[in-house]
Amino acid sequence: MLFKWFDKLTENTTRQSARLTSRRSFLASVGTVLVGTAAYPLLPVWRNGAQAASQAGADPKEVSPGQDPGDPESCEYWRYCAIDGYLCSCCGGTKTSCPPGTQMAPITWIGTCRNPADGKDYIISYNDCCGKSACGRCQCIRNENDTPAYLPANSNNINWCSGGPADVVYNCSTAIILGIQ
Amino acid sequence: MKPFWAKSLIPLCWIAPLFSSAVMANLPVDDLGKHEILPSRQEAHIVTISDPNIPHTIDGRVHFVDVDRGRYLGALNTGYWYGGVVLPKTRNEIISPETHFSRGTHGKRSDVVTFYDPKTLQPTGEVLLPSKRATTVKAQGVSSLSDDEKFLLVLNLTPATSISVVDLDQRRFVAEIETPGCTQIYAVGNRDFNVVCADGSFMGIQLDDQGQLQKQIRRDPVFDPAADPITAGGARLANTWYHLSREGYVHAFTTRDGNVTAAPTWSLVSQDERDDNWRIAGLQHLAIHQDSRRLYALMIQGGPEQFEDPTDQVWVYDLDSHKRVQVIELEHPALWMNISQGPEAQLYAVGVDLQIPFLFSLWLYFAEGREYLTRLATMSFDTYELASGDLQHSLPRIGKLPNLIQPWQ
Numbered sequence: 001m002l003f004k005w006f007d008k009l010t011e012n013t014t015r016q017s018a019r020l021t022s023r024r025s026f027l028a029s030v031g032t033v034l035v036g037t038a039a040y041p042l043l044p045v046w047r048n049g050a051q052a053a054s055q056a057g058a059d060p061k062e063v064s065p066g067q068d069p070g071d072p073e074s075c076e077y078w079r080y081c082a083i084d085g086y087l088c089s090c091c092g093g094t095k096t097s098c099p100p101g102t103q104m105a106p107i108t109w110i111g112t113c114r115n116p117a118d119g120k121d122y123i124i125s126y127n128d129c130c131g132k133s134a135c136g137r138c139q140c141i142r143n144e145n146d147t148p149a150y151l152p153a154n155s156n157n158i159n160w161c162s163g164g165p166a167d168v169v170y171n172c173s174t175a176i177i178l179g180i181q
Numbered sequence: 182m183k184p185f186w187a188k189s190l191i192p193l194c195w196i197a198p199l200f201s202s203a204v205m206a207n208l209p210v211d212d213l214g215k216h217e218i219l220p221s222r223q224e225a226h227i228v229t230i231s232d233p234n235i236p237h238t239i240d241g242r243v244h245f246v247d248v249d250r251g252r253y254l255g256a257l258n259t260g261y262w263y264g265g266v267v268l269p270k271t272r273n274e275i276i277s278p279e280t281h282f283s284r285g286t287h288g289k290r291s292d293v294v295t296f297y298d299p300k301t302l303q304p305t306g307e308v309l310l311p312s313k314r315a316t317t318v319k320a321q322g323v324s325s326l327s328d329d330e331k332f333l334l335v336l337n338l339t340p341a342t343s344i345s346v347v348d349l350d351q352r353r354f355v356a357e358i359e360t361p362g363c364t365q366i367y368a369v370g371n372r373d374f375n376v377v378c379a380d381g382s383f384m385g386i387q388l389d390d391q392g393q394l395q396k397q398i399r400r401d402p403v404f405d406p407a408a409d410p411i412t413a414g415g416a417r418l419a420n421t422w423y424h425l426s427r428e429g430y431v432h433a434f435t436t437r438d439g440n441v442t443a444a445p446t447w448s449l450v451s452q453d454e455r456d457d458n459w460r461i462a463g464l465q466h467l468a469i470h471q472d473s474r475r476l477y478a479l480m481i482q483g484g485p486e487q488f489e490d491p492t493d494q495v496w497v498y499d500l501d502s503h504k505r506v507q508v509i510e511l512e513h514p515a516l517w518m519n520i521s522q523g524p525e526a527q528l529y530a531v532g533v534d535l536q537i538p539f540l541f542s543l544w545l546y547f548a549e550g551r552e553y554l555t556r557l558a559t560m561s562f563d564t565y566e567l568a569s570g571d572l573q574h575s576l577p578r579i580g581k582l583p584n585l586i587q588p589w590q
Binding site for chain 1: 238
């Protein structure tokens with residue numbers, strides 16, 4: 001979502017040219033990025049292994065770049081299809097691990113993202129890392145299928161560090177494969 | 182040899198300072214230790230902007246603005262992940278549900294309701310709450326005053342949901358009420374509140390005069406959250422709460438004699454506009470002017486995932502005819518919008534402002550990239566005349582990423 005409008009502009013100048021003439025549209029796209037700093041996702045899915053995964057500090061499996069294509073420091077990375085927050089990959093962690101000194105919240109929300117390499121839909125768990133203040137780097141918002149807080153199962157408007165071992169202080173978000181849909 | 186005119190200037194240079202010092206008196210010595218105070222609500226129209234200060238969320242704030250003069254008045258420091266200030270009409274105090282940690286981001290957590298003097302902005306007292314206060318992106322519905330302003334209700338989310346009740350007269354925490362599956366709080370009387378639930382119903386919470394739970398009412402669903410959920414923001418007209426749905430329908434829920442009834446919904450957009458992808462936008466996107474019975478909604482043309490994007494469009498509707506009667510174009514694309522009430526009402530918006538020329542910002546995007554440009558973006562607080570939509574003031578650099586605009590009337 002980051003600067004989505006500008007990114008698309010480079011790909012499809014004709015379709016976006018009308019918006020190029022508008023200063024407000026431009027500002028709106030900047031604002032969209034700023035909003036991304038606010039929304040912290042997680043579906044209430046309890047994962048007993050979340051804490052252990054955080055402490056491991058690295059991806060458990062090595063895969064070839066071709067199997068898992070894209071840049072984990074980019075909001076456009078395929079696993080981030082439903083993420084909302086700061087990318088742990090830019091904050092001292094990785095796409096599957098928390099930065100030093102933070103703890104992974106065991107309650108999370110999930111998204112279903114299509115891997116462009118194999119065309120399969122993967123279930124992604126966006127566990128938040130908690131205990132240090134917001135990272136502030138690589139904010140990313142992709143609001144697909146977000147719901148209000150009274151529907152918490154799909155709400156990225158809730159700070160899901162709540163109830164975790166490090167309490168409510170949010171740092172960044174991971175994107176961990178749970179399985180194939 | 183110096184020219185004649187140069188020779189003439191030399192004595193003038195000697196005389197001029199003597200002459201000016203004779204005419205211009207010395208500035209008086211300033212007093213030390215002076216402090217400004219806020220004007221009263223009778224002296225000025227004051228609007229607050231609550232601000233979690235993301236990403237520096239440990240340092241939440243409330244900004245105070247004199248919207249008659251477009252002047253920044255001062256701020257409160259309100260702790261971690263701030264959820265919005267509470268502004269009573271009848272009590273001479275500012276009420277603020279807050280979370281603090283003893284060592285900044287760690288240590289002992291203290292959730293409190295802090296009371297502030299409305300003139301000095303100094304804290305005057307606090308009430309300790311259970312350390313469960315909800316920390317959500319949207320600040321609407323996370324706290325509520327009873328209509329007589331005797332009780333304050335604060336939403337808890339751990340993520341189990343409950344409500345903390347504070348007796349404001351006694352400045353005392355009096356009860357915690359469990360509300361499983363239900364979150365946002367909407368007052369509908371002196372002792373009655375509704376909380377919206379995941380099945381599309383409103384749970385009724387009725388307090389006794391001591392703030393204890395007297396009755397909890399489970400009701401039938403009045404909307405379909407799976408098909409088209411209503412958003413957290415609501416606007417009240419007597420005992421009717423208006424909400425917008427994600428698909429742009431207006432819902433009106435009236436509470437009477439313990440029951441909640443839903444009026445027929447109506448759409449903010451025509452079928453053509455819906456086909457053209459017009460939809461609701463922003464994070465605080467609904468307001469109602471009570472006297473004129475007009476509804477104000479932030480609207481955007483964009484994809485289904487853009488329902489929380491900033492926009493420069495406020496669409497205005499007559500609540501009775503359901504007709505759109507006005508479109509207000511905002512100076513800066515806004516994420517938050519609210520209005521004041523009364524005959525000379527204003528519209529307030531916090532929007533995105535780069536503070537640099539448009540073409541230069543385009544050049545920066547392509548030359549330096551989006552991350553660079555994002556760092557330059559700031560928020561401006563804009564005041565418009567409600568009737569005409571004309572911009573009256575624009576106050577730059579208000580907060581990092583505010584979450585609630587509230588006029589203090």
